[in-house]
Amino acid sequence: MTDRIAAVYDDFGRRWAHGTSPLYEEWATGIAADAGILSLLDALPGAPQQPNRIFAAARWAGSPLDGYAQWRKWLAANWDRVVEIAAARTTQTNEPARCATLLPQLAAIPGPVALLEVGTAAGLCLLPDRYAYEYTSPRGIHRLGDAPVVLPCRIDDAAAVPARLPDVAWRCGIDLAPIDPADANAVDWLATLIWPGPDHDGRVARLRAAAAIAAVDPPPVVRADLLDALPEVAASAPRDATLVIFHSAVLLYLDDDQRRRFVETVAAVRAAHGGDVVWLSNETRGTLPEIDAQLPDDIDTDHRFVQTIDGMPVALAGQHGATYETRPFRAR
Template sequence: MSTTDGTDPARVAALYDDFGRHWAHGTSPLYEEWALGIAGDRELTTRIAGLSRRLRQPNLLFASARWAGSPLAPFAQWREWLLAAWDRVLDIAKERSTQTNEPNRCATLLPVISRIDGPVALLEVGAAAGLCLFPDRYAYEYSTPTRIRRLAPSADDRRVNLACRIDADDVVPDRLPEVVWRRGIDLNPIDPRDPEEVDWLATLVWPGPDHDRRVERLRAAAEVAASDPPEIIRGDLLETVTEIAASAPHDATLVVFHSAVLLYLDAAGRERFADIMDGLAAEVDRRVVWLSNESRGTLTAVDARVPADLDTSRRFIQSVDGAPIALAGQHGATYETSAFRGR
């Protein structure tokens, strides 16, 4: 059986099963239970299969339910609530989007950005509120097998504290970058000065003890962004990235970066974006670094250079100009380079 848009409920079941087993597992027990519960529930998978591709996203459905007041309850109880509130949850999902703004991801961007000579200009694709556009204004604690390294804008500026485990001493950043320009692109930009919008970002953070600190970091980072809001341009990334890149200062290295964004494009859109990035430096006549954090299966050319037997669960493949260099934890807590050394 397929729904009217041609989507098989079995594909929805597979989507939610993958989310529960490979993404929520070990980090959000409640979301794991909800996702696996939906995967085994024919009524819910059929309902979800009838929605648009965007509305099928587990994180959007779960966050919209929580925004509507759902209990953080076991699946059987939550299912009854969801069915009763189905229309209200869908109305919220149609108005909002998954814009997970995790500032701790800056801890996995910094190993690359900090090694660029001279000033840098930052352009984030899928920026939401732009909380990842301030890697120079956060404090970091990197732990390696042999030491702990701390970095901060100044001794008394530790409003946002980020932590990350790195697998090698020589990868740890030793300085913060000089950022002279920052812009973002998003279909639905979020104003970090708007408390309700920040509350929505907080709702997108998964429930569970491992994530409580993420909410605290997010709100602290939103205060940093609100004090000097970056310009987030509303638009389609495929249509706007070249024009915005061309407005960056010529005397800075432009870093175009994104995390968990391209998976929302179809395969043709992802390939088109990769082609744009390949030719961007020539198109805008300046030095460009393309820094990508995306899950396996998103960029075909990157995947082809990743060891076939490498476990990438709950981690992004980080690539620079299309070459994979590390596995980055989805929320910025880990950074692993060993699989790519010597390749």
């Protein structure tokens, strides 16, 4: 079991944190080679073993942002407190800038939309019409909307830049542990989940600004398991709007059987809804084999989601909304 945990931490450090969070890369690869810490992790149930949860729990408990050798001493001395926090908290990334990579698809849907997000946390990605955007394309800078939160995004095709904000007629989320955007402590935890490093510093301020917008008029979020609640919540959406079921970095927390059940549930909702339904997905490569089979062999998906519409890849979307690339799929 420690070999499996070591592989998870090594992959987190070398694949995900590399080039974007040097400190987390050092912590993760350090743990991957540390038999003592791996044995401590092995005693935990699955979810609290996650690198991001352990690292955020350590920072919540007051850990220094030191190199691995020094940080490891602190971690060993404060292990019980870190485990207590990791067991009580969940890993939730609620990055509002992901709306910049959702908007090209949402804006292309004619008429009003009904947004249903699974794994919604504080609901910040349910508010694409309440933010402003700045797209940098080969033809220059394109600005859209007027709001205190401006989401920047580099886009590789000027034709893919959205021309309007979506007309949102209805919105709702589903989450096992919904977050109240007006709860300062809860928002502080979301901010702690953001990795340290220059590539991420701006995300903290953006998160807090978006949470302030959401707190004024928060979107409804149903506390439930997405596999159980999706049909009922979808049935409550208005039939005169296109229902968009969407998610970002959610399915990676499900096992293979649960992922298959989710795909089948979405198909059942689409068959039963009686109106237009779009399934918009931002997930990592390796999540669904039928999606991976459609990808070009030489495509680089590091730090990117594969964005799909109704199960067909259409773009690569930056993990945290900063990039949107359609070039790999234009010639298909």
